[in-house]
Each structure stands twice: as structure tokens, then as C-alpha cells.
Amino acid sequence: MRAQIGRRLGRIVVLPFATIGVIAAVLEWEIEHVGSIVLAVVLAGIAVAVGVIVARRVRAQIEELEAYYESLLHTAEDESANVDVSTSFSLGRNSASASLVGALNCSGRSGPIFGSSL
Secondary structure (H helix, E strand, O other): OHHHHHHHHHHHHHHHHHHHHHHHHHHHHHHHHHOOHHHHHHHHHHHHHHHHHHHHHHHHHHHHHHHHHHHHHHHHHHHHHHHHHHHHHHHHHHHHHHHHHHHHHHOOOOEOOOEOOO
16 A cells, blocks of 8 residues: 555656646747747647646645545554553553452462462
8 A cells, every 4th residue: 555655646746747847848849849829829728727637636636645644543543542441451450450469468378379388
């Protein structure tokens, strides 16, 4: 899963830069080789439309990643709460066991189970 998230993060960063580069190259070519104002305006309009589409797509991908990491955070919080509850339960049980053993040792009985009499 980590590699998949890494690839998604890479696409989020690379896609807008690649789009900007392609749009800049097309507009540069048009200005240097064709020189038509009308064609430049049409290409600029197309470039803006493509930029908007790419921006919306990147925004949607960022929101998906946000939801993924938020679910991981909630899972971690739930697991941490479960560990805290189980730790406090086992500590409580161990202290009860220790007090029971202490009471048995103080009862005056001796032997291999209750105390040492050797």
C-alpha cells in the first residue's frame, strides 16, 4: 500500500508540472512559428480549460489521500485506546493477583505454593 500511495503522491506533483510544460511549449511554438493572434487566443483558451480540468483532478486526488490518511489516524487512535484499556485491565488483574498472593503468604501457611519453609 505504501508504494501505491507514493505513486499517487508522485502523480499529484508531476501531472500539473507536465501540463504546464506542454501548454507552455505549445504556446511558444505557436508564437514563434505561426504568429496568428486568433490561433494564440484559441490555444490559450484551450490551455486554460486543460489547466482547470487538471486542477480539479489533482484536487480530487488530494481529497482522496486526505480521507485515506484521516482513516489511518482514526484507526491508530482506536488501536491506541484498545491498548490503553487492555493494559489497564491487565495491570488491575496483576495487582489483584499480587494482593492475593501477598494475603496467602501472610496467612502463616508455609509450603511450596504459599511460601518458603525450607
